[in-house]
Structures are given as structure tokens and as C-alpha cells.
Amino acid sequence: MLSRTADSLYWLSRYLERADYVARILGVAIRLSHLPGAGAGGANEWRSALISAGCSDAFDKIYSEANAETVMEFLAFSDKNPSSIKQCLGTARFNARSIRTALTSTMWETINGAWLDLQAMDLNSLVKRERSLFLEWVKDVSLRFDGSAYRTMLRDEGFWFSRLGTYVERADNTARILDVKYHVLLPENATVGGGLDYEQWAAVLRAVNSLTAYHWVYRDNLKPWLIAELLILKPQMPRSLISCYQTLVESLDKLAESSGRQGPAQRKAREVALKLEQSKIEKIFDVGLHEFIETFLAENNALGSAIVEQYLI
Amino acid sequence: MRIHVRHVTTYTYDTPAHSITQLLRLTPRNHQGQTVRKWRIDLDCDxxxxAxxxxxxxTVHTLSLAGPVGALTVAADGELDTLDTNGIVRGAVERFPxxxxxxxxxxxxxxxxxxEYAKALEGPDILTTLHNVLARIYRDMRFDKTPTQATTTAAEAFALKSGVCQDLTHIFLACARTLKIPARYVGGYLWRADGDARQQQEAGHAWAEAYVPDLGWVGFDPANGISAMAAHVRVAIxxxxxxxxxxxxxxxxxPGERLDVAVSIAQNQ
Amino acid sequence: MAFDEMTTSDGGVRAPYAGIAQWLKDTPAETLKTRGKEAELLYRRGGITFAVYGDLQGEERIIPHDIVPRVLARKEWNTLAKGLEQRVRTLNRYLADIYGPGECLKAGIIPEDLVWQNPAFRPEMVGVDVPHGIYVHIAGVDVVRIDPDTFYVLEDNARTPSGVSYMLHSRDVSLRLVPELMDTHRVAPIENYPDQLLASLRSVAPRRQSSEPTVALLTPGQFNSAYYEHSFLADKMGVELVEGRDLFVRDEVVYMRTTQGPQRVDVVYRRIDDDFIDPLSFRPDSTLGVPGLFAAYKAGNVTLANAVGTGAADDKVIYSYMPDLTKFYFGEEPILKNVQTWRCRRPDELRYVLDHLSELVVKEVHGSGGYGMLVGPHATAAQIEDFRARLNANPSNYIAQPTLSLSTCPTFVESGIAPRHVDLRPFVLSGSDGIRIVPGGLTRVALREGSLVVNSSQGGGTKDTWVIE
Structure with a gap:
């Protein structure tokens, strides 16, 4: 496979995953902003959404205040934000178009259809209800793309590169949301358990589509350390860091099989996966969740670079 | 006249290059006024x-290097015997009508x-016309000896009324061709009569050749307002x-390429 | 009155169109309309689009497809095909000649300046030993018809002719939207075009190539107007669609960058113009090409299809010499006619053209896409005067031809079924093992009433072309 084709598949999948993630954090922000007491205690949900999306600094260069209007515009529709949903879909479609022949027709039609629909929308005049529908639509597009890749792609290099993109991005997103919410919700000496806290923690789970999963796994009230454990260490939870890394290791092994060569990317993925497998949540909290996540994000980035170095240029 | 030329080009990169591909036209050939005694191109990389x-x-050399390449030096080095032929070039390799x-x-x-400029220079015969063009460019355009990297067109250089030898040659070619006189570009070296026996220059030289019926190809050096002489080493057209x-x-x-060119030209009788 | 391919002047129906005429009679206009809409949807959803240069609004457009097929009888086609083959042989021989011995110049058939001063002539190609001596591997020859027996070549396209994907898609559309009509006709298949193209390309791999040669299609990228076609053809041939940055040259051998390391490439079907294929030999500012590609080509390590510099054979002045060249090289009478052409570079012919501007079509020698053209009979006085000035300023840049009465075919338009002017671009493949032509080609139709301009960029549409037994 051409390195450029693999590169486009990788980034196409990353951008669709990112679009889905941004839609989820916006959905959560909308939900939290409706709660009584929202905005109190400095917990500005809209600011938090920006930080979760990793776009806070870029936002401040353009807007003076983070509120429902500005954040929605910036994260969903803005042409000035390369990670806005609109730009993610545009970039994904651009990548898809440059490698059309490497996509199945279902995948192409999903992404091209979504892009055409997006062109037809008048994004600036969406009213509140329509905004939620729009976010649902984005999640749906991502789901359909993922599903069509899973169902229709040959299990050859192209498929594995597309998985790599999805899971490197997904691991990044899960780690980010944990990190942001940790800051917002666990200031030192605060007690956990109030209604607002409950909603905040539930919001984390909603952002990664795992509220129900939590109850199935733990059959317990929401507890921050269990939430962290679920999202970091539980292999049965599909968005957990460990689950992402298991898939990454598997996909990289498949690639190594077809080329007959193991390289830095395989070694890096294995190293991170092993570390996660051997971790305990208590240990993580001892070291500091924030520090743990920082390290993880750096390692995840390093894996991304290793994949690019090894295969994509 | 025996001329020794050493033309060293050095590239350095802030971050090593992955690969380098080059076409080199650095090897002179013989004609009646020029005999190459020895010539070689050296690289400091594998x-x-x-050829x-x-x-x-x-003569063209293709060079391809697989990286990482942090620096590259290409050195052309050799010796020629030249004769003054009043600018007339005979016995050169001719591939085109x-x-x-x-x-x-x-x-x-x-x-x-x-x-318009060219048309005003038309003389009673082609040779006179060409000398008019040569003299006028030499008079009207300022010869800028500092090499530039950008490629300027004849029209742009003409509007600026100045340029490096390459630009003045392009203006000469544009004039000649406008007047329906076949003309071509020559790249090479010039031992400057007004300099020392050993000279350090920042670049090679360029001039033009125009076709005069009965004489054949004649070299004109618009940067110096003279016909090509024994001091002109002709490398490529x-x-x-x-x-x-x-x-x-x-x-x-x-990224971050730095280029350093050193041309040394020496004359021994 | 133009020759209509379906209806004779006395209201009868020509034999090849019997089935179509009946079908048109039997099918309600509403149905035709619905199917026309469906055709558009098929194109739109499939992303079968093209870009119009200089049109920022409509980044991607589709070409209107007319569902009424254009029909040629097998016998008509056979004659046409023979003529096309002869034409393409002439193009190839001419190129081998001007980049080689120059016999046509020595014999005085072609004036020297038409070669040496031709902007599309590439001096760099002189003396290059082109693999198998073939220059134009893929040619698109534009043909028009003016009566039952006469086909004229309107233009040779020897550079990177496009449109074949539209030919293939219009057949797809016919199969889906007018199956009942296809059932009642024995239509010669064209679906094997990609296989034929691949076989042709493989046959011209450099001779020392022993194993199965690797072919790649080089595209300028997705902003190119024909990008859709590039990706479509690569896909159908099962070859990689590469951009310049996917290829590299080491020691005069061309490789693709793949996830498994470098892979050697033997044949590059390039859809990039000469100027841009190699910044070290041609335009230095090109970022679309491959540095060193031309050196690899000269060294005989890769085949470029088409060869570099084929444009020297297809401009509109050289066009006018094609019949002479066929006679000169092969001693054969040209099977296809040439449209009478006035070469404005010659003062007597220029004078005639200037005196008859309102009757003639004036074209730029190197123009394409229907741009830079004056259609005398349809032009305003101001347009004519504008061209008069242009002709006087730079006569050698123009040729003129009589306005041909292009044949018409029944076409579904707003008002129902009406005759519209058409041309035909068959695609001719030249390999080391012979010439291949799939029966038919791309029929382009001028959808505006009375218009003779069929170019997609100027309101033209396409039709499926049927060669029937």
C-alpha cells in the first residue's frame, strides 16, 4: 500500500473519531449547563468543553467569553478551528477523496454523503433543539463510518491503518476528558457525593458513552476512582485506555505480519499496553492521576509519531 | 591560455535531508577554442x-543520495587550454538545427x-545588430555581481535595468530572438582580465551565443560588453x-538549507 | 438543416435508430424526466464530478447525462475504427520522426518552424529512445459527422485525453435506467476498457523488464478537474493512484513509497502535463512532479504514457497536415477526412479569414476546452471585431475552419425530445502488441438549442454511445 494512502486512512479515521468526541463533549456541556447551579463555583462547563477539546488557547485568540453561543460556534462550526466538527468532517472527506479507491463504496458514501449534507445545512441559524440533533447526527456519521469500515473493509493493511487512527485518537480523547474533569471536580479537600458532583461524574461517563456500562461493571454509585479505573484499566470497556491499546497492539501486529517486520511502533504500543495491564488504580492515584495522564498523553503522542515514521512517510 | 577551475558547492542542512537528487551540468566539452586537459567531479558523500x-x-551527471545527509559538497575541478577565436565557436557539439x-x-x-528596445537596435546586418544589442545592454543595464537565488525573467530584469550575468544574458537572448536571430545561453566561467592570476568568485559566469550566417555561433558577453574570449570557459548551453x-x-x-558556492579560477601561461 | 442521426429529412427513421424511435414514442415524457433526474442522482452520489477552472463557487460539478443513447451501426463503426487506427499510427510516426530523423522536415512536408518553434515540442526529447517507439499510448480523437457517410476528425488529443470515465459511466447509467432498451439491442460491450488499457500499458514496459511490470497512474491530485477519472481508472485497473510525492527516483530508477518500503515502478500512466512532471528537467517550480523522473525515462528504466512532448502532434496547425503525413509515411489515402483549415500564419489565408469571419470558426492553435474560440455565425459584431484585432496582432496563433453542420441526435430537454448537436471522442490505445479501440466512445452533446459547443465546461452533456450489430 502507498504510504500516502495509509497516511490518509489513518488521519481520516482520526478526524472522524475526533468529530464524534467533540460532539460528545458539546452534548455534555449542553446538559450540564441546564443544571441548577451551573456556572457556580467557577465550574464553567463551556470552558471545560474547550479544555477537553484541547482548543482553549485557540479559542481565546478569537473570543472574549466562553458561553453556549461562542463555544458551540467554535467547536462545531468554525472554519478557524481545525478541530471543529465541520473542519474534522471536511478534512476527513478531503483525505477520503484523495484515496477513494482504498475505501469501500459504503465508507465513501458515508463520508461523502455526510459532507454533502453538511454543505446543505445552515449551521449558523440552528436553534437549540436543532443543535442537539446536529450533534446526534455527527455521532451517527462516525458510527456509520466505523461500522462500514468494520463490515466492508478487507482485513488488509488499509483496515489496520484505519484502526490505528481511530484508536490513537480515541485513547487521546479518553485521557483528555479524564484529565479535564479531574481538575474541575477534585479540588483538594472537596467532598464528593453531592448532586452536582454526581452530574459532573455522570457527564464524564456520558462523554465516552459509558454511563450504563459503569453500572453494569460496578453495580455501585458513581465513585470517581472507579470511574477512573473504568476508563483507564478495564479491558471490557471499549473506550478505556487499556482497551484502545490492546486494539493498537493487535493492529500493529497484523501490520508487522504482512510486512514481516517489527519496528519502533510495535515496541512502543506493547510497552504502553504492558504498563496499563500492570497498573492498579490505587497506585495511579498515589502517583497522581494528573501526572499519570500527562505521561500517558505524551506516550500516546510518541506512538503516533512512531507510526508515522515507520509507515507513513 | 591555460585555465584552472575549481567550483565547490556546499549544502548544509539544519536537519539532515532524507534524500537528494541533482542534475549537474558541470563538465565542459571541447571545441576549436577549448581543450579540456583534465576534469573531475568529487562528492564528499557515498x-x-x-553521466x-x-x-x-x-554532459550531465545525475546524483542521487539516500539520506540522512547533513551536508554535501560537490566539487568540479579541472584544467583547460583555451584560444582566442574572436568569439567564434566552431567544432562544438551541435545537436539541433x-x-x-x-x-x-x-x-x-x-x-x-x-x-521595442530590441527593434530600435536593428543594424544593416546581423553582426552589427548583435554588437548594437551587446553595447546597449552593457550601457543601459547595471551588472550586479552579487549572485541571487531567485530566477528572474528577461522582462523583469529589463524593467529593473539591472541584473546578474544570467539576467543580462536573458535580456540579450530576448532581444536577439525578437529580431529573429537564433541565440542561446552559455553557462561557464570567466577569468577576469582585470583581476589577479588566481581569483575567488562567488559564482560561475553566463553569456550568450548568437548565430551569424557565414560565421556560425558567436559568443557575446553582455555583462562585460565584450565578445567571448580565451578567458571564457564554456561548459553548457x-x-x-x-x-x-x-x-x-x-x-x-x-529544512533550512544553506548554500555556499566558491569558484576559484587561475590562469597560468 | 443538419443531418439528424435518427430522423431523415422526409420524416422517416434511419435503420440503426428504429428501436430508439419506437421507445421514445412509447415512453411518456414524465418517465423520461424521472429517469433523467435519477441519472443525475447516480452521478452526484457517486461523486462523478469535474471541476471547472476559475470557478470557485462550483468546486465540483457533474456533467449532465442525457439518457437517450446515440447509436452507430456496426458497419459505420468499422469504417470509423479503421480510420482512427490509421490516424493514430500517423500521430505516432510523426512524433518518432520529429524527435528522430526528421524526414518530414527534409521532405518539406512540414515547415521547420512548426516543429522547432512549437511550444509543445520538447527539445529534451530529441534522441530519447522511447520504449517500443510508441509516443501516444492513449489518444482521444474527436470526430464529427455531417452526413450518413462522412466522418471528419475535428481534433486530435495526444497529450492526456480525458473523458473515458464518462464513457464507462454512461453505459452504467443505461444499464440501470433504460434496461428495456438495452434488452432489445445488441450493444457492443465497452466495459473491458480498463483491462485493455492495462494490457496496453503493460505491453510498453521497458524491454529489460522480465517479471510482471508494475504500472502506476500519476495524478496531479484531487484539485485537478479530471481527478475523479484518475481514481476511477486506477481502481478499475487495480493499479496505484500516485501523486508526485509518492514516487521517487534513485540511481535513475523510479520507486513508489509504500508501507512495505520502496517498490519499483515500470510504467507511469501520467495525467500530469509535460511542464510539471519533473522539476529538474522542466518547470522548476512544479511540486506535482517527480524530481529525476525524466532522467530515469531517458535511461530507459521507466515508460511514460503518454511520452513527453506529444503535444507537438496535436495542435490545430499540425492537424491540418495530418492527411499529408498519412500519405507521406504510409502511402495510404486518409480514411477519415480533415476539416478544411486556413492557417492564419500564411498571409493569403489570413486575408481570406479576415474577409469571412462571420462564416468561420476561428480557433487558437493551442487552445482547448472550447475556450478562445470564435463561432462566426453565432458571434456578435463586437466579438468578431475583437477576433479581427487578435488575428492581426498574432496571426500564427490562429487557424480557421468552416462552420460544420454537426449531426444531431434526439435528446431529452425541457421541451421534450429535440435534436441537439453531438460529437464523438473514441479512445485509441497503442501498445507494443497493436492498437485497441473499444467500440464507441464518449458522445458529447451541446444541450443548448443550436449550439455547436459540446465541451463540458461550456454547457455540454454526455450520452451513451451504442455500436449495435
């Missing part, structure tokens, strides 16, 4: 130089002003600079 001849009869050298290229396309450029190259990776 790489292959493949071939281009459509104009120039004269008519080809009326072609207009992107770099020699004249502007309306340049056409083309329709314009691009066809005779000593080095045309490209690389992947290696």
Missing part, C-alpha cells in the same frame, strides 16, 4: 554519479518594452539558464 548527454549535447534557438522560453519572453544551470536539485526533508 552516492552514484551517472549522460542531454538533448543539447551537454539553428532554427530551434529562436524558441521563446518563460525566462526569455520579452515584454512590449523589451520588444541551453535555451535559457534552466537548460544550462550548473546544478538543478531537489531534496526531501532537510
Amino acid at each position: 552516492g552514484q554519479l551517472k 549522460s548527454e542531454d538533448a543539447f549535447g551537454n 539553428v532554427g530551434l534557438y529562436l524558441r521563446e522560453t518563460d525566462l526569455t519572453k520579452p515584454s512590449a518594452e523589451l520588444i 541551453g535555451l535559457d539558464y534552466l537548460g544550462a544551470a550548473p546544478v538543478r536539485g531537489s531534496r526531501t526533508g532537510g
Whole structure:
């Protein structure tokens, strides 16, 4: 496979995953902003959404205040934000178009259809209800793309590169949301358990589509350390860091099989996966969740670079 | 006249380049006024130089290097015997009929002003016309000896009323071709009569050859307002600079390229 | 009155169109309309689009497809095909001649300046030993018809002719939207075009190539107007669609960058113009090409299809010499006619053209896409005067031809079924093992009433072309 084709598949999948993630954090922000007491205690949900999306600094260069209007515009529709949903879909479609022949027709039609629909929308005049529908639509597009890749792609290099993109991005997103919410919700000496806290923690789970999963796994009230454990260490939870890394290791092994060569990317993925497998949540909290996540994000980035170095240029 | 030339080009990269590909036109050939005694191209990296001849009869070397390459030096070095032939070039490798050298290229396309300028220089015969063009360019254009990297067109240089030898040559070509006189670009070296026996220069030299019936190809050096002489070492010809450029190259990776060119020319009787 | 391919002047129906005429009679206009809409949807959803240069609004447009097929009888086609083959042989021989011995110049058939001063002539190609001596591997020859027996070549396209994907898609559309009509006709298949193209390309791999040659299609990228076609053809041939940055040259051998390391490439079907294929040999500012590609080509390590410099054979002045060249090289009478052409570079012919501007079509020698053209009978006085000035300023840049009465075919338009002017672009493949032509080609139709301009960029549409037994 051409390195450029693999590169486009990788980034196409990353951008669709990112679009889905941004839609989820916006959905959560909308939900939290409706709660009584929202905005109190400095917990500005809209600011938090920006930080979760990793776009806070870029936002401040353009807007003076983070509120429902500005954040929605910036994260969903803005042409000035390369990670806005609109730009993610545009970039994904651009990548898809440059490698059309490497996509199945279902995948192409999903992404091209979504892009055409997006062109037809008048994004600036969406009213509140329509905004939620729009976010649902984005999640749906991502789901359909993922599903069509899973169902229709040959299990050859192209498929594995597309998985790599999805899971490197997904691991990044899960780690980010944990990190942001940790800051917002666990200031030192605060007690956990109030209604607002409950909603905040539930919001984390909603952002990664795992509220129900939590109850199935733990059959317990929401507890921050269990939430962290679920999202970091539980292999049965599909968005957990460990689950992402298991898939990454598997996909990289498949690639190594077809080329007959193991390289830095395989070694890096294995190293991170092993570390996660051997971790305990208590240990993580001892070291500091924030520090743990920082390290993880750096390692995840390093894996991304290793994949690019090894295969994509 | 025996002339010794050493032309060293050094590239350094802030981050090593992944790969480098170059076409080198750095090897002179013989004609009646020029005999190459010895000539070689040295690299300071392991790489292959493949020699071939281009459509104009120039010797070309292709160089490809697989990285990482942090720095590269290409050195052409050799010795020639030259004769003064009053600028007339005979016995050179000729691959095209004269008519080809009326072609207009992107770099020699004249502007309306340049056409007007050329037309006013038409003399009673071709040789007189060419000397008019040579004298007028020498008079009207300022010869800028500091090499530039950018490629300027004849029209742009004409509007600026100045340029490096390459630009003045392009203006000469544009004038000659406007007047339906076949003309071509010559890349090479010049031992400057007004300098020391050993000279350090920042670049090679360029001049033009125009076709005069009964005489054949005659060299005109518009930067110095003279015909080509024994001090002119002729390396490559083309329709314009691009066809005779000593080095045309490209690389992947290696941002932050620095280029250093040193030409030393010595004359021993 | 133009020759209509379906209806004779006395209201009868020509034999090849019997089935179509009946079908048109039997099918309600509403149905035709619905199917026309469906055709558009098929194109739109499939992303079968093209870009119009200089049109920022409509980044991607589709070409209107007319569902009424254009029909040629097998016998008509056979004659046409023979003529096309002869034409393409002439193009190839001419190129081998001007980049080689120059016999046509020595014999005085072609004036020298038409070669040496031709902007599309590439001096760099002189003396290059082109693999198998073939220059134009893929040619698109534009043909028009003016009566039952006469086909004229309107234009040779020897550079990177496009449109074949539209030919293939219009057949797809016919199969889906007018199956009942296809059932009642024995239509010669064209679906094997990609296989034929691949076989042709493989046959011209450099001779020392022993194993199965690797072919790649080089595209300028997705902003190119024909990008859809590039990706479509690569896909159908099962070859990689590469951009310049996917290829590199080491020691005069061309490789693709793949996830498994470098892979050697033997044949590059390039859809990039000469100027841009190699910044070290041609335009230095090109970022679309491959540095060193031309050196690899000269060294005989890769085949470029088409060869570099084929444009020297297809401009509109050289066009006018094609019949002479066929006679000169092969001693054969040209099977296809040439449209009478006035070469404005010659003062007597220029004078005639200037005196008859309102009757003639004036074209730029190197123009394409229907741009830079004057259609005398349809032009305003101001347009004519504008061209008069242009002709006087730069006569050698123009040729003129009589306005041909292009044949018409029944076409579904707003008002129902009406005759519209058409042309035909068959695609001719030249390999080391012979010439291949799939029966038919791309029929382009001028959808505006009375218009003779069929170019997609100027309101033209396409039709499926049927060669029937």
C-alpha cells in the first residue's frame, strides 16, 4: 500500500473519531449547563468543553467569553478551528477523496454523503433543539463510518491503518476528558457525593458513552476512582485506555505480519499496553492521576509519531 | 591560455535531508577554442554519479543520495587550454538545427518594452545588430555581481535595468530572438582580465551565443560588453539558464538549507 | 438543416435508430424526466464530478447525462475504427520522426518552424529512445459527422485525453435506467476498457523488464478537474493512484513509497502535463512532479504514457497536415477526412479569414476546452471585431475552419425530445502488441438549442454511445 494512502486512512479515521468526541463533549456541556447551579463555583462547563477539546488557547485568540453561543460556534462550526466538527468532517472527506479507491463504496458514501449534507445545512441559524440533533447526527456519521469500515473493509493493511487512527485518537480523547474533569471536580479537600458532583461524574461517563456500562461493571454509585479505573484499566470497556491499546497492539501486529517486520511502533504500543495491564488504580492515584495522564498523553503522542515514521512517510 | 577551475558547492542542512537528487551540468566539452586537459567531479558523500548527454549535447551527471545527509559538497575541478577565436565557436557539439534557438522560453519572453528596445537596435546586418544589442545592454543595464537565488525573467530584469550575468544574458537572448536571430545561453566561467592570476568568485559566469550566417555561433558577453574570449570557459548551453544551470536539485526533508558556492579560477601561461 | 442521426429529412427513421424511435414514442415524457433526474442522482452520489477552472463557487460539478443513447451501426463503426487506427499510427510516426530523423522536415512536408518553434515540442526529447517507439499510448480523437457517410476528425488529443470515465459511466447509467432498451439491442460491450488499457500499458514496459511490470497512474491530485477519472481508472485497473510525492527516483530508477518500503515502478500512466512532471528537467517550480523522473525515462528504466512532448502532434496547425503525413509515411489515402483549415500564419489565408469571419470558426492553435474560440455565425459584431484585432496582432496563433453542420441526435430537454448537436471522442490505445479501440466512445452533446459547443465546461452533456450489430 502507498504510504500516502495509509497516511490518509489513518488521519481520516482520526478526524472522524475526533468529530464524534467533540460532539460528545458539546452534548455534555449542553446538559450540564441546564443544571441548577451551573456556572457556580467557577465550574464553567463551556470552558471545560474547550479544555477537553484541547482548543482553549485557540479559542481565546478569537473570543472574549466562553458561553453556549461562542463555544458551540467554535467547536462545531468554525472554519478557524481545525478541530471543529465541520473542519474534522471536511478534512476527513478531503483525505477520503484523495484515496477513494482504498475505501469501500459504503465508507465513501458515508463520508461523502455526510459532507454533502453538511454543505446543505445552515449551521449558523440552528436553534437549540436543532443543535442537539446536529450533534446526534455527527455521532451517527462516525458510527456509520466505523461500522462500514468494520463490515466492508478487507482485513488488509488499509483496515489496520484505519484502526490505528481511530484508536490513537480515541485513547487521546479518553485521557483528555479524564484529565479535564479531574481538575474541575477534585479540588483538594472537596467532598464528593453531592448532586452536582454526581452530574459532573455522570457527564464524564456520558462523554465516552459509558454511563450504563459503569453500572453494569460496578453495580455501585458513581465513585470517581472507579470511574477512573473504568476508563483507564478495564479491558471490557471499549473506550478505556487499556482497551484502545490492546486494539493498537493487535493492529500493529497484523501490520508487522504482512510486512514481516517489527519496528519502533510495535515496541512502543506493547510497552504502553504492558504498563496499563500492570497498573492498579490505587497506585495511579498515589502517583497522581494528573501526572499519570500527562505521561500517558505524551506516550500516546510518541506512538503516533512512531507510526508515522515507520509507515507513513 | 591555460585555465584552472575549481567550483565547490556546499549544502548544509539544519536537519539532515532524507534524500537528494541533482542534475549537474558541470563538465565542459571541447571545441576549436577549448581543450579540456583534465576534469573531475568529487562528492564528499557515498552516492552514484551517472553521466549522460542531454538533448543539447551537454554532459550531465545525475546524483542521487539516500539520506540522512547533513551536508554535501560537490566539487568540479579541472584544467583547460583555451584560444582566442574572436568569439567564434566552431567544432562544438551541435545537436539541433539553428532554427530551434529562436524558441521563446518563460525566462526569455520579452515584454512590449523589451520588444521595442530590441527593434530600435536593428543594424544593416546581423553582426552589427548583435554588437548594437551587446553595447546597449552593457550601457543601459547595471551588472550586479552579487549572485541571487531567485530566477528572474528577461522582462523583469529589463524593467529593473539591472541584473546578474544570467539576467543580462536573458535580456540579450530576448532581444536577439525578437529580431529573429537564433541565440542561446552559455553557462561557464570567466577569468577576469582585470583581476589577479588566481581569483575567488562567488559564482560561475553566463553569456550568450548568437548565430551569424557565414560565421556560425558567436559568443557575446553582455555583462562585460565584450565578445567571448580565451578567458571564457564554456561548459553548457541551453535555451535559457534552466537548460544550462550548473546544478538543478531537489531534496526531501532537510529544512533550512544553506548554500555556499566558491569558484576559484587561475590562469597560468 | 443538419443531418439528424435518427430522423431523415422526409420524416422517416434511419435503420440503426428504429428501436430508439419506437421507445421514445412509447415512453411518456414524465418517465423520461424521472429517469433523467435519477441519472443525475447516480452521478452526484457517486461523486462523478469535474471541476471547472476559475470557478470557485462550483468546486465540483457533474456533467449532465442525457439518457437517450446515440447509436452507430456496426458497419459505420468499422469504417470509423479503421480510420482512427490509421490516424493514430500517423500521430505516432510523426512524433518518432520529429524527435528522430526528421524526414518530414527534409521532405518539406512540414515547415521547420512548426516543429522547432512549437511550444509543445520538447527539445529534451530529441534522441530519447522511447520504449517500443510508441509516443501516444492513449489518444482521444474527436470526430464529427455531417452526413450518413462522412466522418471528419475535428481534433486530435495526444497529450492526456480525458473523458473515458464518462464513457464507462454512461453505459452504467443505461444499464440501470433504460434496461428495456438495452434488452432489445445488441450493444457492443465497452466495459473491458480498463483491462485493455492495462494490457496496453503493460505491453510498453521497458524491454529489460522480465517479471510482471508494475504500472502506476500519476495524478496531479484531487484539485485537478479530471481527478475523479484518475481514481476511477486506477481502481478499475487495480493499479496505484500516485501523486508526485509518492514516487521517487534513485540511481535513475523510479520507486513508489509504500508501507512495505520502496517498490519499483515500470510504467507511469501520467495525467500530469509535460511542464510539471519533473522539476529538474522542466518547470522548476512544479511540486506535482517527480524530481529525476525524466532522467530515469531517458535511461530507459521507466515508460511514460503518454511520452513527453506529444503535444507537438496535436495542435490545430499540425492537424491540418495530418492527411499529408498519412500519405507521406504510409502511402495510404486518409480514411477519415480533415476539416478544411486556413492557417492564419500564411498571409493569403489570413486575408481570406479576415474577409469571412462571420462564416468561420476561428480557433487558437493551442487552445482547448472550447475556450478562445470564435463561432462566426453565432458571434456578435463586437466579438468578431475583437477576433479581427487578435488575428492581426498574432496571426500564427490562429487557424480557421468552416462552420460544420454537426449531426444531431434526439435528446431529452425541457421541451421534450429535440435534436441537439453531438460529437464523438473514441479512445485509441497503442501498445507494443497493436492498437485497441473499444467500440464507441464518449458522445458529447451541446444541450443548448443550436449550439455547436459540446465541451463540458461550456454547457455540454454526455450520452451513451451504442455500436449495435
